[in-house]
Amino acid sequence: xxxxxxxxxxxxxxxxxxxxxxxxxxxxxxxxxxxxxxxxxxxxxxxxxxxxxxxxxxxxxxxxxxxxxxxxxxxxxxxxxxxxxxxxxxxxxxxxxxxxxxxxxxxxxxxxxxxxxxxxxxxxxxxxxxxxxxxxxxxxxxxxxxxxxxxxxxxxxxxxxxxxxxxxxxxxxxxxxxxxxxxxxxxxxxxxxxxxxxxxxxxxxxxxxxxxxxxxxxxxxxxxxxxxxxxxxxxxxxxxxxxxxxxxxxxxxxxxxxxxxxxxxxxxxxxxxxxxxxxxxxxxxxxxxxxxxxxxxxxxxxxxxxxxxxxxxxxxxxxxxxxxxxxxxxxxxxxxxxxxxxxxxxxxxxxxxxxxxxxxxxxxxxxxxxxxxxxxxxxxxxxxxxxxxxxxxxxxxxxxxxxxxxxxxxxxxxxxxxxxxxxxxxxxxxxxxxxxxxxxxxxxxxxxxx
Numbered sequence: 501x502x503x504x505x506x507x508x509x510x511x512x513x514x515x516x517x518x519x520x521x522x523x524x525x526x527x528x529x530x531x532x533x534x535x536x537x538x539x540x541x542x543x544x545x546x547x548x549x550x551x552x553x554x555x556x557x558x559x560x561x562x563x564x565x566x567x568x569x570x571x572x573x574x575x576x577x578x579x580x581x582x583x584x585x586x587x588x589x590x591x592x593x594x595x596x597x598x599x600x601x602x603x604x605x606x607x608x609x610x611x612x613x614x615x616x617x618x619x620x621x622x623x624x625x626x627x628x629x630x631x632x633x634x635x636x637x638x639x640x641x642x643x644x645x646x647x648x649x650x651x652x653x654x655x656x657x658x659x660x661x662x663x664x665x666x667x668x669x670x671x672x673x674x675x676x677x678x679x680x681x682x683x684x685x686x687x688x689x690x691x692x693x694x695x696x697x698x699x700x701x702x703x704x705x706x707x708x709x710x711x712x713x714x715x716x717x718x719x720x721x722x723x724x725x726x727x728x729x730x731x732x733x734x735x736x737x738x739x740x741x742x743x744x745x746x747x748x749x750x751x752x753x754x755x756x757x758x759x760x761x762x763x764x765x766x767x768x769x770x771x772x773x774x775x776x777x778x779x780x781x782x783x784x785x786x787x788x789x790x791x792x793x794x795x796x797x798x799x800x801x802x803x804x805x806x807x808x809x810x811x812x813x814x815x816x817x818x819x820x821x822x823x824x825x826x827x828x829x830x831x832x833x834x835x836x837x838x839x840x841x842x843x844x845x846x847x848x849x850x851x852x853x854x855x856x857x858x859x860x861x862x863x864x865x866x867x868x869x870x871x872x873x874x875x876x877x878x879x880x881x882x883x884x885x886x887x888x889x890x891x892x893x894x895x896x897x898x899x900x901x902x903x904x905x906x907x908x909x910x911x912x913x914x915x916x917x918x919x920x921x922x923x924x925x926x927x928x929x930x931x932x933x934x935x936x937x938x939x940x941x942x943x944x945x946x947x948x949x950x
Contacts (some may be wrong), residue, residue: 521639525651527694528632531591532655533662534690535628538602538621538683539567539754540660544667544776545676546759547769552676553611557898561889564755566615567622568882572875574626579871582627587635592694594631597624599687605680626878629653629850630870637858637866643795645858646808650791650851654784657847660754661780668773723862723933725940730861730869733932738809738923739857742849743877745816745916748909749823749846751881753779756888756902757843764902765831765839775836782844787851790815794852804926808856812849813921816913819845823910827903842910853924860930884909 542549542564550560582590601621604613636648667679730736757779761772790811797807819842826838854870861869888905895901 523697524639525636525648527690527697528591528635528652529655529658530690531595531628531694532632532652533659534595534598534655534683534687535625536656536659536754537663537667537686538598538680540663541667541676541679541683542567542618543753543755543758544664544773545671545679546755547762548671548676549614553614555611557893557901558886558889561755561886561892563611563615563618564751564885564889565882566618567625568751568878569619570623571626571878571881574623575630575871575874575878576626576868578624579627579630579867582631583867587631588695590631592691594624594628595687595691595694599684599691602680602684602687606677606684608677622878626874627871630867630874633850633854633858633870634867637855638863642855642859643798646791646794646852646855647788648791649855650787653847653851654787656750656850657780657783657787661777661784664758664777664780665773668769672769672773720860720862720930720933723860723930723937725933725936727865727868729933729936730865731872733929734923735857735860735925735929736869736873738920738925739849739853740873740876741916741920742809742812742816742853742924743873743920744880745820745913745920746846746849747877747880748884748913749819749843751884752888752906752909753843753846755885760902760906761839763898765836765899779840779843782840783847786815786844787847790848791851791855794855804856804859805924805928808852808859808926809921809924812853812856812924813917815845815848816917816921819843820910820913820917823906823913825910827907827910842906849920856924856926859926860933 546560549555549563550557555563578594582593598621601617601624604617632652633649636652637645640648667682670679670682758772758776761767761775762769767775794807794811797811798804822838823842826835826842829835829838854873857869857873858866888902888909891905891908892898892901895904
């Protein structure tokens with residue numbers, strides 16, 4: 501069973517003060533930044549890749565969606581497999597596999613190799629977010645989970661934010677292969693730092709595992725139900741819909757936003773390298789602010805449903821409306837502001853919504869639950885880039901194609917955001933799980949007495 505990096509006491513669980521906890525958050529933040537920097541590299545290099553390989557818009561969309569073909573399988577399978585080893589080695593192994601999948605792209609290659617490498621990278625990146633959130637939620641009490649989770653999740657914005665101008669410069673100065681050389685080098689440095697910082701070995705027995713330690717201090721430790729019952733909760737599907745809506749924005753931001761700004765809005769590649777970073781700046785700020793707001797709302801007596809579910813749904817609804825709107829206004833400052841606003845709200849469900857799930861999840865079932873959520877929302881990444889590519893390719897002009905595509909996506913975000921926000925109800929989910937626990941315990945007593 502997977503062990504935690506540090507172990508906390510019951511006192512620390514309520515007021516975690518260890519600098520080591522925040523050191524782990526920092527390392528996971530950088531991990532998350534690299535996770536999304538390698539996604540952004542393909543989007544930033546979309547034009548040179550298409551030109552060098554002679555790809556159509558739909559072929560590039562298919563290439564972009566290839567990342568998500570095995571993403572869901574990786575999220576479920578690897579999350580379960582990594583329960584057998586320490587978090588230290590699980591995260592290290594993930595980063596090492598990412599490096600292996602990017603190595604073939606550091607030299608001139610074929611479309612087939614590029615396609616296969618993206619599929620493999622998606623498989624090994626599948627469990628990343630679930631494991632990161634499971635680690636930080638195990639270190640901090642409920643009122644701090646949204647903030648800690650938001651810091652780690654902000655790497656999804658900070659990674660592309662830092663990578664966008666830097667990788668664009670590298671691509672323009674050399675070629676798109678050089679951008680992957682840079683990413684591989686930085687990833688190697690992260691692995692060295694990670695194992696220097698966290699020194700636990702795999703398969704080594706510990707006096708207390710994360711799950712065993714948290715049963716004593718976790719308020720949901722009294723919930724004991726089969727895992728499949730968690731997947732039948734309305735809250736599971738509510739969080740899945742919220743995350744799906746958020747990942748629609750994420751997947752299109754990393755794959756099509758640079759091309760949209762270049763071909764749809766008419767900005768030069770040099771300007772795009774700067775403009776594309778703005779939504780990432782705003783996303784990081786909004787993510788940290790929303791995480792703090794969610795924690796403040798809990799402290800002020802708001803329900804978990806209001807502080808987690810409704811707050812997430814409100815942000816997503818705003819993003820969907822902005823996306824619909826920018827397809828209907830004339831090119832100019834207002835349109836650019838709406839584009840930035842729409843693409844700045846994509847990761848909030850992965851921080852606040854996931855924190856809401858931890859409000860009712862037993863500690864030992866968090867990682868697997870999150871892995872299943874990741875598996876569901878990864879479908880958005882599989883479908884959206886390819887479908888948008890088809891719409892753009894079959895439209896009279898790229899501008900009209902992008903407008904039609906993003907209009908449809910905006911509607912889906914609004915609908916899924918509202919429905920998901922209504923379905924995710926942490927308090928009700930906890931009550932239901934306690935009722936089921938009582939039923940299963942009663943059955944056990946009857947079985948033993950018989």
